[in-house]
Structures are given as structure tokens and as C-alpha cells.
Amino acid sequence: xxxxxxxxxxxxxxxxxxxxxxxxxxxxxxxxxxxxxxxxxxxxxxxxxxxxxxxxxxxxxxxxxxxxxxxxxxxxxxxxxxxxxxxxxxxxxxxxxxxxxxxxxxxxxxxxxxxxxxxxxxxxxxxxxxxxxxxxxxxxxxxxxxxxxxxxxxxxxxxxxxxxxxxxxxxxxxxxxxxxxxxxxxxxxxxxxxxxxxxxxxxxxxxxxxxxxxxxxxxxxxxxx
Amino acid sequence: xxxxxxxxxxxxxxxxxxxxxxxxxxxxxxxxxxxxxxxxxxxxxxxxxxxxxxxxxxxxxxxxxxxxxxxxxxxxxxxxxxxxxxxxxxxxxxxxxxxxxxxxxxxxxxxxxxxxxxxxxxxxxxxxxxxxxxxxxxxxxxxxxxxxxxxxxxxxxxxxxxxxxxxxxxxxxxxxxxxxxxxxxxxxxxxxxxxxxxxxxxxxxxxxxxxxxxxxxxxxxxxxx
Numbered sequence: 293x294x295x296x297x298x299x300x301x302x303x304x305x306x307x308x309x310x311x312x313x314x315x316x317x318x319x320x321x322x323x324x325x326x327x328x329x330x331x332x333x334x335x336x337x338x339x340x341x342x343x344x345x346x347x348x349x350x351x352x353x354x355x356x357x358x359x360x361x362x363x364x365x366x367x368x369x370x371x372x373x374x375x376x377x378x379x380x381x382x383x384x385x386x387x388x389x390x391x392x393x394x395x396x397x398x399x400x401x402x403x404x405x406x407x408x409x410x411x412x413x414x415x416x417x418x419x420x421x422x423x424x425x426x427x428x429x430x431x432x433x434x435x436x437x438x439x440x441x442x443x444x445x446x447x448x449x450x451x452x453x454x455x456x457x458x459x460x461x462x463x464x465x466x467x468x469x470x471x472x473x474x475x476x477x478x479x480x481x482x483x484x485x486x487x488x489x490x491x492x493x494x495x496x497x498x499x500x501x502x503x504x505x506x507x508x509x510x511x512x513x514x515x516x517x
Numbered sequence: 518x519x520x521x522x523x524x525x526x527x528x529x530x531x532x533x534x535x536x537x538x539x540x541x542x543x544x545x546x547x548x549x550x551x552x553x554x555x556x557x558x559x560x561x562x563x564x565x566x567x568x569x570x571x572x573x574x575x576x577x578x579x580x581x582x583x584x585x586x587x588x589x590x591x592x593x594x595x596x597x598x599x600x601x602x603x604x605x606x607x608x609x610x611x612x613x614x615x616x617x618x619x620x621x622x623x624x625x626x627x628x629x630x631x632x633x634x635x636x637x638x639x640x641x642x643x644x645x646x647x648x649x650x651x652x653x654x655x656x657x658x659x660x661x662x663x664x665x666x667x668x669x670x671x672x673x674x675x676x677x678x679x680x681x682x683x684x685x686x687x688x689x690x691x692x693x694x695x696x697x698x699x700x701x702x703x704x705x706x707x708x709x710x711x712x713x714x715x716x717x718x719x720x721x722x723x724x725x726x727x728x729x730x731x732x733x734x735x736x737x738x739x740x741x742x
Contacts, residue, residue, distance in 0.1 A: 316634075317542075319544040395633070405692070406630065408620070409621070409692065419693045419694045450705070453699060454683070456690070457699050462686070465681070467629060468633050468643050469647070473678075
């Protein structure tokens with residue numbers, strides 16, 4: 293993937309639109325608010341984008357590009373083992389969500405939930421991004437299976453799909469319960485499951501490959517009514 | 518929980534509003550559309566509901582009541598083992614989603630994604646519903662742990678939170694990829710994980726307690742770009 297663009301009016305519009313759409317969704321984000329935030333006239337907007345839908349498509353592309361550079365990059369970092377890389381992905385995501393006080397969630401998840409049945413063009417674009425992310429997880433998981441770190445009873449793509457959808461669900465729950473506990477719960481359980489059959493919790497906590505994933509998980513109750 | 522109300526103008530308004538909000542979200546659902554669909558004047562609406570937010574709160578309550586009666590009830594059905602009950606829950610949900618061509622998703626998940634950071638009252642109500650559902654799963658999982666059907670390495674509430682958020686994530690992916698494959702993948706993997714360490718895939722497929730969960734999972738690839 294080409295390096296993400298960082299400068300120019302178009303990028304300013306994409307960045308502002310991304311922020312609004314992440315916080316308020318597609319429908320609640322008015323173009324005028326975006327124009328006001330960047331300080332450009334409507335004519336400039338239509339120089340770069342055909343429509344609000346086209347704007348959203350390019351925002352998704354821009355978000356994906358940045359997310360791949362900043363967060364998903366750790367999945368290819370050969371200084372770490374495959375499970376460590378998966379854990380680093382979770383910890384980076386967890387940090388981003390904690391910084392935003394669990395309010396923003398994942399732009400791709402948010403727009404899927406809101407727009408998948410409203411716009412076929414957006415749905416296809418969002419699905420394309422999810423599948424690309426899943427394939428990055430699958431490569432890392434396949435490496436982990438080859439070196440015996442990850443359970444081989446399932447295909448790497450199946451585990452990757454579960455990892456992706458499970459993470460998206462945990463992010464959604466973090467947003468609805470305004471706490472990172474669902475993310476910590478996901479990390480704790482899914483890494484144990486991925487490590488495979490026969491792993492005892494005591495082993496995991498006392499120095500097996502995924503012990504570090506547990507460092508972030510403090511004992512404490514899940515949210516209650 | 519009291520039996521859900523089934524008749525009257527208020528229920529007609531709630532049913533119509535629920536349908537719009539499930540398909541189009543909160544912001545995209547206009548009150549006038551709901552009034553037109555039911556054929557009542559605006560005055561009647563404000564007789565029953567203080568505001569659109571209040572309307573949404575009561576729609577969530579109504580959805581929860583119906584969902585508990587129609588779908589979550591199977592978790593308490595003592596004719597089946599705990600794992601069978603969890604499976605029946607998934608199959609009932611899967612059928613509902615397939616009937617809707619994977620477009621609607623879960624109203625509670627949809628509204629959480631869209632509104633959790635827009636309305637604190639809605640967020641609290643949605644979280645309350647999720648926690649109640651999680652507690653229903655947790656009771657069933659605890660029973661399964663007592664009779665040795667479900668892995669005891671984790672607390673029933675932790676497994677229930679993973680089950681809930683994982684299912685919501687799989688529903689979101691089903692919506693974005695317009696296919697039930699992510700649900701089948703969730704069922705296949707999570708039931709194996711819940712059954713615990715040491716379960717071989719061949720055992721599971723050949724007659725262990727969760728074999729039936731696999732009946733719905735045909736061999737086939739996950740969605741690709």
C-alpha cells in the first residue's frame with residue numbers, strides 16, 4: 293500500500309470528516325460543519341469529492357491507510373513472535389480507545405453498523421477493508437501455527453475472522469459500557485483459546501508465550517447494571 | 518420480566534419505530550414516517566412519548582422484552598443441556614438474520630454503535646440490556662461448567678461477556694459482508710473453545726455434546742474481496 297498522504301486541503305477535509313464521522317456517524321455529520329472546521333468554501337469540497345457518499349468512501353480509504361501504517365504494521369514486526377505481534381495490535385488498539393474515553397470506537401465498525409444496509413457502495417468498501425485486515429491477521433496466525441504457538445485445529449483464516457469480529461464486538465461493548473473491561477476480557481480469553489488445547493491458566497500466567505498479554509488484565513469485575 | 522404488551526396504538530407505534538430504527542438507525546428514522554405508517558396524528562404520539570429519545574428508550578425496552586420471550590427463552594429450556602441451549606440461541610439468531618438477508622443486525626448493537634456517544638440516557642439503557650443478556654448467558658454457562666460440559670478455566674461471566682461481544686461482532690460482520698458465514702464461523706470456533714482444552718476437532722464432529730452446533734456449518738470459504 294502506498295504511503296498515506298499527509299498534507300493539503302483534501303487531506304484536511306478528510307481528517308476533519310473522519311473525526312466527525314467517527315464521533316457522530318455518517319448521517320449526523322453535516323458537510324457544512326466539516327467546511328467550517330477546515331475553513332474552505334463549498335466549491336473546494338466539490339473540487340475534490342463528487343458527493344457525501346464519495347467523501348465517506350475516501351474517508352474510509354484514508355482511515356484504512358493510517359490504521360494500517362500506525363496499528364496494523366505491528367503484525368509484520370519480525371522482532372516479535374506471532375502471538376506477541378497479535379498482542380501488540382490489541383494493546384495499541386486498547387490504548388487508542390482508552391485515550392478516547394471509549395467513545396469513538398472503530399470507524400469501519402461504526403459505519404458498517406450504520407450504513408451497510410443504506411448504501412451498497414459503502415458496504416462493499418467497508419467489507420473490502422475488513423477482509424484486508426482479516427488477511428493480515430491470518431498471515432500472522434499462520435506463522436504462529438507453523439511455529440507451534442497457535443492452535444492448529446482450525447484454519448488461520450477462520451481464527452482470523454473470529455479474532456476480527458470478536459475484537460469489533462468487544463470495541464462495541466467498550467463503547468456501550470464506557471469501559472475497557474470488555475477489551476481486557478477479550479484479550480485474556482482469546483489469547484488463551486488461540487494458544488490451544490491443553491494450556492492451563494496457571495501455565496499461561498507463569499511464563500508461556502502469551503503471559504505478556506495478561507499484564508494488562510488486572511483482576512476486577514466486569515461492568516454491572 | 519412481565520409479559521410483553523401486544524396490542525394498542527402505543528404498541529403499534531413502538532413496532533413501527535422499532536422496524537425503522539433497526540433498518541435505518543436512530544437519526545435516519547423520522548417521526549413523521551412512523552406516524553404515517555401507523556396512521557395516527559402527532560398529538561397521539563406525544564400522549565405516549567415525551568420525545569424521540571423517550572420513544573427510543575421505550576423501543577429498546579419493547580425489543581428487549583420480545584427478544585427475551587422469543588429468543589433468549591431457549592437458554593432456560595431444561596429439556597436441553599446447557600451447551601445445546603446456547604447453540605439453540607445461536608441458531609434462532611442466525612435464522613432471524615438470514616430471514617432479513619443480513620441487513621438488519623441487532624437493534625441493541627446498532628443503536629449502541631450509533632448513539633452511545635450521542636445520548637447518555639440511551640447508552641445507559643443499552644448497556645443495561647446487554648448486561649442482562651450477558652447474565653442470562655452466564656447462568657447457562659455456569660450450569661454447563663457444573664456438569665462438565667464447559668471449560669472451567671474461566672469465570673462464567675467472563676465467558677458470557679466474550680460470547681455476547683463475539684456474537685455482536687459476528688452479526689456486524691454478517692451485515693457488512695452480507696453473508697451468514699461469520700456467524701457460522703463464530704458458532705464453530707466458540708463452541709469448540711467453550712467445550713474446553715483437549716477437545717479434538719474429530720471428537721467434536723463425531724458425537725460430543727456440541728456436534729449439533731456443527732450441523733449448520735457447511736464447508737466453504739469465508740467471504741473474499
